[in-house]
Amino acid sequence: xxxxxxxxxxxxxxxxxxxxxxxxxxxxxxxxxxxxxxxxxxxxxxxxxxxxxxxxxxxxxxxxxxxxxxxxxxxxxxxxxxxxxxxxxxxxxxxxxxxxxxxxxxxxxxxxxxxxxxxxxxxxxxxxxxxxxxxxxxxxxxxxxxxxxxxxxxxxxxxxxxxxxxxxxxxxxxxxxxxxxxxxxxxxxxxxxxxxxxxxxxxxxxxxxxxxxxxxxxxxxxxxxxxxxxxxxxxxxx
Amino acid sequence: xxxxxxxxxxxxxxxxxxxxxxxxxxxxxxxxxxxxxxxxxxxxxxxxxxxxxxxxxxxxxxxxxxxxxxxxxxxxxxxxxxxxxxxxxxxxxxxxxxxxxxxxxxxxxxxxxxxxxxxxxxxxxxxxxxxxxxxxxxxxxxxxxxxxxxxxxxxxxxxxxxxxxxxxxxxxxxxxxxxxxxxxxxxxxxxxxxxxxxxxxxxxxxxxxxxxxxxxxxxxxxxxxxxxxxxxxxxxxxxxxxxxxxxxxxxxxxxxxxxxxxxxxxxxxxxxxxxxxxxxxxxxxxxxxxxxxxxxxxxxxxxxxxxxxxxxxxxxxxxxxxxxxxxxxxxxxxxxxxxxxxxxxxxxxxxxxxxxxxxxxxxxxxxxxxxxxxxxxxxxxxxxxxxxxxxxxxxxxxxxxxxxxxxxxxxxxxxxxxxxxxxxxxxxxxxxxxxxxxxxxxxxxxxxxxxxxxxxxxxxxxxxxxxxxxxxxxxxxxxxxxxxxxxxxxxxxxxxxxxxxxxxxxxxxxxxxxxxxxxxxxxxxxxxxxxxxxxxxxxxxxxxxxxxxxxxxxxxxxxxxxxxxxxxxxxxxxxxxxxxxxxxxxxxxxxxxxxxxxxxxxxxxxxxxxxxxxxxxxxxxxxxxxxxxxxxxxxxxxxx
Numbered sequence: 001x002x003x004x005x006x007x008x009x010x011x012x013x014x015x016x017x018x019x020x021x022x023x024x025x026x027x028x029x030x031x032x033x034x035x036x037x038x039x040x041x042x043x044x045x046x047x048x049x050x051x052x053x054x055x056x057x058x059x060x061x062x063x064x065x066x067x068x069x070x071x072x073x074x075x076x077x078x079x080x081x082x083x084x085x086x087x088x089x090x091x092x093x094x095x096x097x098x099x100x101x102x103x104x105x106x107x108x109x110x111x112x113x114x115x116x117x118x119x120x121x122x123x124x125x126x127x128x129x130x131x132x133x134x135x136x137x138x139x140x141x142x143x144x145x146x147x148x149x150x151x152x153x154x155x156x157x158x159x160x161x162x163x164x165x166x167x168x169x170x171x172x173x174x175x176x177x178x179x180x181x182x183x184x185x186x187x188x189x190x191x192x193x194x195x196x197x198x199x200x201x202x203x204x205x206x207x208x209x210x211x212x213x214x215x216x217x218x219x220x221x222x223x224x225x226x227x228x229x230x231x232x233x234x235x236x237x238x
Numbered sequence: 239x240x241x242x243x244x245x246x247x248x249x250x251x252x253x254x255x256x257x258x259x260x261x262x263x264x265x266x267x268x269x270x271x272x273x274x275x276x277x278x279x280x281x282x283x284x285x286x287x288x289x290x291x292x293x294x295x296x297x298x299x300x301x302x303x304x305x306x307x308x309x310x311x312x313x314x315x316x317x318x319x320x321x322x323x324x325x326x327x328x329x330x331x332x333x334x335x336x337x338x339x340x341x342x343x344x345x346x347x348x349x350x351x352x353x354x355x356x357x358x359x360x361x362x363x364x365x366x367x368x369x370x371x372x373x374x375x376x377x378x379x380x381x382x383x384x385x386x387x388x389x390x391x392x393x394x395x396x397x398x399x400x401x402x403x404x405x406x407x408x409x410x411x412x413x414x415x416x417x418x419x420x421x422x423x424x425x426x427x428x429x430x431x432x433x434x435x436x437x438x439x440x441x442x443x444x445x446x447x448x449x450x451x452x453x454x455x456x457x458x459x460x461x462x463x464x465x466x467x468x469x470x471x472x473x474x475x476x477x478x479x480x481x482x483x484x485x486x487x488x489x490x491x492x493x494x495x496x497x498x499x500x501x502x503x504x505x506x507x508x509x510x511x512x513x514x515x516x517x518x519x520x521x522x523x524x525x526x527x528x529x530x531x532x533x534x535x536x537x538x539x540x541x542x543x544x545x546x547x548x549x550x551x552x553x554x555x556x557x558x559x560x561x562x563x564x565x566x567x568x569x570x571x572x573x574x575x576x577x578x579x580x581x582x583x584x585x586x587x588x589x590x591x592x593x594x595x596x597x598x599x600x601x602x603x604x605x606x607x608x609x610x611x612x613x614x615x616x617x618x619x620x621x622x623x624x625x626x627x628x629x630x631x632x633x634x635x636x637x638x639x640x641x642x643x644x645x646x647x648x649x650x651x652x653x654x655x656x657x658x659x660x661x662x663x664x665x666x667x668x669x670x671x672x673x674x675x676x677x678x679x680x681x682x683x684x685x686x687x688x689x690x691x692x693x694x695x696x697x698x699x700x701x702x703x704x705x706x707x708x709x710x711x712x713x714x715x716x717x718x719x720x721x722x723x724x725x726x727x728x729x730x731x732x733x734x735x736x737x738x739x740x741x742x743x744x745x746x747x748x749x750x751x752x753x754x755x756x757x758x759x760x761x762x763x764x765x766x767x768x769x770x771x772x773x774x775x776x777x778x779x780x781x782x783x784x785x786x787x788x789x790x791x792x793x794x795x796x797x798x799x800x801x802x803x804x805x806x807x808x809x810x811x812x813x814x815x816x817x818x819x820x821x822x823x824x825x826x827x828x829x830x831x832x833x834x835x836x837x838x839x840x841x842x843x844x845x846x847x848x849x850x851x852x853x854x855x856x857x858x859x860x861x862x863x864x865x866x867x868x869x870x871x872x873x874x875x876x877x878x
Contacts, residue, residue: 008249009496011258016496023266023494023548040580053253081548083264083496113250207253 001075002090002229004057005050009085010211014049020086021061021078028081030074033064047100048215051188056212057089058106060228062099092232102228103182105153107214108189110176114205120174121157123200128155133195137188144185148195151187153179153223177213179224240273244331245339251325259497260288261322263336266494267546269305269312270338276311277424278417280304281335281345281382283364285357286776288316288336292493293501295555296351296388299488300413310417313337313345317360318367320773320780326367333368342368346420348382349413350401352390355753356746356776358397362768365400372765374402374449379431383439385416392477392524393701393817396756396764398448402436405445406820407477407524408510410486412444437470446475446820453758453816459798461757461814476821477524479861483510483531487539492547503551503584504543508536508568512557513845513853513863514589517626517836518615518654520700521557524822526855528846529864533564533571537872540572544581552576553584560588560597561846563866569600571872577603590614590629595640607645612637613652617668623839624659626832631671635678638690642679648689649675654697655719656711656744659837665719668692669726673733691738692727694720696747700754701817702824704832709808710751716744745783749775751805752790757816760804762793823861825854 005012012020022042025032034040043064050056065074071091079088112120127133133149155178180187189210196202216225245262252258273279282301284291291297297314304312313335318326326332333342342348342364350361365372370381377384386394386404394404405412416439423435430437439445450471454462466473480486492504509530512522531539540552554568562568572583583601588594590612598610614629616622622629638649651672655665672690679688696716699705720741727737752760766789774780790801809815811830818826828851832842842851846865856862 008245008262008264011252011262012496013257013259015498016259019498019502020496022550025548026550027545027548034580042580053258083266085264206250 001061001063001078001088003059003061003082004055004087004089005059006055006057006085006087009083010055011053012086013052014046017049017059017086018044018046020082024078024081024086025063028077030063030078031066031069033066045100047103048182048186050212051190053207054189054210054212058212058215060099060103060215062094062097068093090229092229095232098231099228102217102231103215105179105181105216105218105225106212107177107179107225109158109211109213110178110189110193111173111209111211112176112202112204113173113208115174115202117157117174120176120202123196123202124155124157124176126199127192127196128152130199133199135191135194135198137191137194139185146185146187148187148191151181151183152192153181153218155192179218181218241340241344243339244334244341247329247331248326248334248339251322251329251331254325255321256319257289257497260316260495261318261336262496263339265292265336265496266548267491268314268337268493269301271305271311273311273338273340276309278307278310278347278420279345280310280312280347280349280413280417281315281340281342282312283315283342283348283350283361284317285350285352285360285364286317287319287774288495288497289499290776291316292495292497292499293505294351294353295489295505295507296353296409298493299486300349300351300409301493302488302491303410303486304413304417307414307417309421313340315342315348315364317357317364317774323363323367323773333364343370343381345382346424347385347416349385349387352386352388354776355390355396355750356781357390358400358753358764359768359772359775361397361400362765363773372400374400377402377432379428381432383420383432383435385445389521389524390754392520392820392822393754393756394446394448394820395453395758395816396753396760398758399761399765401448402432403439403445403447405478406475406822408480409478410480410488412478415442416445437468440471443472443476444478447471448758451819457798459803461816463814464816464819474819474821476859477823479527479529479859480510481529481861481864483507483529484535487531487535490539490542490546492543492549494547494549501553502549503553504540504547504549505553505555506536506539506543507531507555508559508562508565509556509865512561514558514561515626515832515842515844516615517624517704517832518657518697518700519557520703523703523824525557526823526853527861527863528561530562530866532866532868532870533568533872534868534870536568537571537575541575541875550580551582551584553586555586558589559585560591560594564868564870565597566593567871569597573600573603575872575875586611588612590634590637595637595644595646598641598646599644607647609648609650610641610646611650611652614671615652615654616657616664617653617666617671618664620839621657621660621664621667623841624836625654625657626836626841628841631674634671635674638675639678639682642688643682647687648691649679650691650693651675653692653694655694655723655741656697656716656747658699658705658708660711660719662719662722665723666726668694668723669730672727672737673730676733676736686736689736689738691740692723693740694723695742696744698747698751698754701815702822702829704829704836706755706815706829707809707811707813707833710748710805711744712806713744713748716747720744746775746778746781748801748805749781749783749786752786752801755816756804759794759797759799763790766790766793821858823855823858825852825858828853
């Protein structure tokens, strides 16, 4: 199942989303399978959730059902049951349990309010020409230091200018677009932003608005994530 | 005049704060009405963090009832955490509602539900962020009426300076009546401004407007009298009682948050009121008489609530849920209906007897038998007679033995420390009781795999109870007894490892005591604490006893009273208490007699099953006990 988290619902954490999905599944009477044992849990698993505060057009989850369901009907039912902003986009019957492994990379869009395009272009240039960009992030295991450069396959200033939410209408923003390979430790959009600050002093005035646009197997030819459901839909080999 | 959403200004702040989802609204079953189409607009506040406030039943019920009125709208607002408060101040974003992010100051009423006095400083933060003057007398026609409700509103005197009005008791009908008064007044062109509106509300007799009453003091600090300062306001203000709960089956559309909250379940109140007569229990005294919701209405509400919310847990709420006249049929009927659906049922607030274990067994049919909770409250038999919690040691041991032998592995026991007439031995008795519990459990199961947890907190005397005259125990004594109890439990080689111990230290209870039985002079202390940064006093990581004591020393320096005077001082029979003009229906002479009986270890029976003992509520309020049985049963749900 592919779903989006949009608008103000980008502030949900992955725990918030899992509670919302479980309740929506119950309200929509979807025949979800439960684990055995003393405290049965619905069989729903979430692949690589976008961080709290980051919007996404391409989040994925797998849901186990007790009997065959029509994917179109399931999409419509669950979408109607979820709050607006958590929107179910696509549902396919899984051929195997390998969805998470097929999510090899993501395309991200970053809107940087109040940044001049030339300044952003210079920062991007400095970032992509560097061999390594060491960043630090506080994780659950403490402060970790790692390279944010290698996992970034492409990073560019997008043509034209947009606007970020909550911004004055007359203040444009710069839009960056990047493809990042999923690695360990994961390189997140804020790590790249940290990198841009370190290599070129790029510092947006207010928090950037980040959206995941796509997620999937990295296409060797284009370098972009392809649709991870192609495998399930065509029934062919990878 | 329409109002703009504050969300575009709030949104850039949200990535910088903890748990931003709590500020965005959009809960399932929340309501956003058109501003211009409503003539009466309520902002409802629970003065604590969203995670505590969202599940609050009182706010949810009033929110739904008010929004059902065609010309009225209600939105909700909660206390913002200090991280967002700082950003809102620096960016000039005022206190907002989470529904449509409208500024709180633009509403007609700011209704605040106080379950506990520890939310008072959060009220001041919200008023200040909203741009509403803290002092009620400085407010203009541009400010909402600040209206307090909830159990703490039965003595609103410590916040009398900050509120315009208070309402006692059940909110359903009076909220509608207040809306009606405001609508009429606005339809007439708001004659006389807010003063006339408050006068109209006060003259109904159901709304307390503190500024229409003067408090006069004796030179020694005691209150001489509380009198109306203008014609047309009643000398006493009465509580409100909803008499037929089946006519008010709310919440019908329970709010389902995206953020995690403290109660992730659908709750149904199965009855209101309690006449067990526990003398420490303010809730039991001020919510009389008992009014049951019928078994069939409860069944319908559960079915509807699960369908509307998607929650997988249902809680049957009340002050003593096992006392419902048809609780057995209700438990069995609901357990039958939801067997195999992964919907779990819970029954908080039960008393100590074997019948409760039958109920708990019914509710855990498919699940694990983990823990059962009982509240003997007093550690010794004498103590339990003083507080009128009629549980003998024999009852307790028999009950826990049954629980352990039927597969329950853990028993939690709740107690209070610092009760009137308490001595060290009464608290240390808890250790002996807990050891006997474990001993009985090991005998019953033939296993050492049984546990017992003792949970204990400091007692705070509350208004409108027989203990309203009592001296609160000082925190040094409470803390010493709690320490000695801990040592007695931990030091025991045979049983110590099977007994868990959780306690709350005594200092916060002193502040709660100051606020519970305080008068209008305590407002200065609250304000000084708030100005010094006091927030979220119900949270141990934010609470500062020293801040409260320093503020009280300064704020009360010119008065003949201090914190001890409000807390550890016993009152005389005829001393005027700050809440004496606020009427919960309880006869003062009966309360005093019950206080004397407490000291003489004289118990009182429950008036549901024994003759009336003249507490005064029914004749004063024109109410009566409403209990079943109806004889009806819950039929299996038909699958469509």
